[in-house]
Amino acid sequence: MFIDYYNTYTPEIYNLQDIIEKLDAEETSNSICSLSKDKLIQLTNEKKDGWIYSTKEKAFYEVVPGGRGGAMPPMEIPLPDEWVINEDSVEVTTTIQGTSEPHRRFVLKRNNKNYKGGTYKTRFYVDSTEFVKL
Known part of the structure; x- marks a missing residue:
């Protein structure tokens, strides 16, 4: 589904590997739910934020301290x-x-x-x- 998202909201064409590279995502064969907080931080290069791609779940996860986004009118x-x-x-x-x-x-x-x-x-x-x- 994330592949469709990228191909819907951008004019370029992306395949899975393109998205992993563009997001500079770390790949893991583990389920994200099975990872500890320390392992998640380690996967995101000690930056405490970034993207992780789980090959087991075939899903992307974003690690962002404090949340993402901001207020804007509807x-x-x-x-x-x-x-x-x-x-x-x-x-x-x-x-x-x-x-x-x-x-x-x-x-x-x-x-x-x-x-x-x-x-x-x-x-x-x-x-x-x-x-x-x-």
């Missing part, structure tokens, strides 16, 4: 009749919930990517994104 996706349909792409501009203020523009293209290992290939992928300036 976004709304407009109805399809408000999307801009081009010859080879679709443009969707999100707004901040409760306002008509444009926030971010996504350019989607048909997902004809040929990659191995995915389980839920999406119909479209995100070719580009940009914040909309008023």
Whole structure:
């Protein structure tokens, strides 16, 4: 599923090994749940954060102290009749919930990517994104 995620949200084509290299993930043949905190830290090169790929579970795990992300206002996706349909792409501009203020523009293209290992290939992928300036 992570392979599909990368191929949905990036314009490039990624296979499993490409993603492992891009994330600089440490590989383990163990189940992540069976590893101690010290072993997890050791796997992430003593940085106390990073990515681990479990070949046993065929899954990626991110080690991040304190969590990830930040607060942002909820976004709304407009109805399809408000999307801009081009010859080879679709443009969707999100707004901040409760306002008509444009926030971010996504350019989607048909997902004809040929990659191995995915389980839920999406119909479209995100070719580009940009914040909309008023």
